[in-house]
Amino acid sequence: MGIGYFRSSFKKCYYIVFALLLSAKAQGAFQLRDVNPQELANSIVALMSFSAIPDLASSSLAVNNAQTGNPAIAMTQFGGGFTVSSTAPVYLEGAAAYSRYDPKFIATDGTETRSVPLKWNSGTLQGGVGWDFEIYKDWVIRPIFNFSFGMIFSDTEIGAAVIADYKDMENIDFLDNGNLTVGGLGGAVMLAYEFHDDVRGRDVDLQIRYSYMHLQSMGGSRSVSGYSDSETANIYYRWRAPLGEWRMLGEPFRYVLETSGSHYMGDQTGVLGFHYLATVGAGFELDSSDYNVWVTRTRLVGRYMFGDNVTGWSVGLACSF
Template identity: 55%
Template sequence: MKAALRHGTRPLRLRKHIRHGLRLCAAFVALSACHHAGAQAGFQLIGPGVQKQANGVLALMGYSVVPDLASSSLSINNAATSNPGIVMSQLGGGFTMSKTFPLYLEGSIAYSRYDPTFVATDGSESREVPTRWNTVAGTIGIGWDFPLTADKELVFRPILNASLGNVSSDLAVAKAVVERAADRQIDFLNGGTLNAYGLGGAVMIDWEHYRETHEIDLELRYTNIYLQTFGGTSASVKGTATAQTANVYARWRAPTGMFAMDRPVRYVLEISHSHYYGNQAGVLGFNHLTTLGTGLELDTSAHEIFVTRVRAVVRYVFGNNVSGVSLGLAASF
């Protein structure tokens, strides 16, 4: 049985379109408050329709529910403030039980924080309304490996996926601002939530070619997960979105000639490319990301340690309007 666990921190610099991406995913709860305010006098929050905002937040959640190395961790700065407007992080992995019982299991859990700013106006005066949104999402998957070669190095892997996510508000400051501006209590701003579930699946081609002189991993995957709000979500912010990602991942490992813990130390070369479709496409100003990585791998299998290999990889990430550097850590079991 083998398994892999990957995580990384990937700061990206957005060169343009940051305002478009952030406002497209703007906080639907603040706009819902405007909806309830109706035609009464006073300040009102302005922006796109509530339904569009709800769908935008779900599209952003799509980056968290799809297992994907390229977007597993993003930190995008707001060009106006140089502070992170979006932070995403994902921890996940998958494994096949054995060659004789090729049941495949995977899982991931992700966290993101989104900091949009809205404007309240009465027609003559405008005030900024800062908001904070925290998202937690998890995805599980179950599949089966169908060998395409006699040695079972190349397999076709269909996977069924299910996801669950929650967006909750952290609006103590914004709530006070809006109350002073509109001179009324806005209950939905205080602890507003959006709950969503996702159902879908993936198809994958996986090639694992392991020799003493080198090791090659190659994965091609297409994932499609449909997200739908449910439960305690307000009626005015119910929405849907489709998370679709196609990605290719390749890794080369070979001995460096050095030894540690009675095993050879390997160097690692990686490349991955992810293309985003559906509601994810362009929501953050890009529709694809590419990573190039290099690092070292320590083999601990000669000793009684829970993990068998530990890797540290430095990656350069780039795509439409974004670029950055990350340090990723991974472990095999």
């Protein structure tokens, strides 16, 4: 898990919530400006794929509106995966994600324009089941079946304030307690290399993964419809080794070096203004395996992130069980 911060000059983020206005075809009073209903309905679903597909680079992400400086998107994802055992090589993974949307859009009656702020939250659950096929010593091919479920809903307190301020805008009342539910099915294939040197205490982890997810809205306010076919290709590498002779809790105190790269394809391409994200990170790992506790290792890693039109940082905390 972690926190992150990004700046980006993207075009669509402010308007993704407009998808919820598909049925609000105003005939007078204030109307939303420059809205393509179908495109925006699909964009909000495509945006959820960043939470529905496991990805280190986008697991902690905040994007700012370059024009206003106000946060438009903030995402945090908690999750992990493991193989049950060498004799039963079933692979299980899961994640829970939270997103905060803070867009502003423009309404006009032809003579006057108003900036209308909204606050929306999103929760997403993702799971996967796979099987490890060993192809060589320390190398496995891992096909995975994935599924996800998510919901986006309005902040009712702030929504009520917006409604109070803009009562003269037609069909604005549905924003109070508005929601959209989204379900998804997909799959992934992973090439994984795991090498553990118990003598020197060194570990190497390498994962190359391709993921596909089809997301489809399943209902919500005013029967809004939207879908997304999203793809992500990523690579992840981590090196862990003892930091000299230092020991803590009876075990070597280790340093961690890692890097990752993710390329976004399909309908989520460019939704946040970038097509790829890369990270480089360094940190430390504490080994508590000598004690009778569930957590055997705890890692704290700081990361620098970059992509087209994007730079930033994050701090991640991970545990092994």
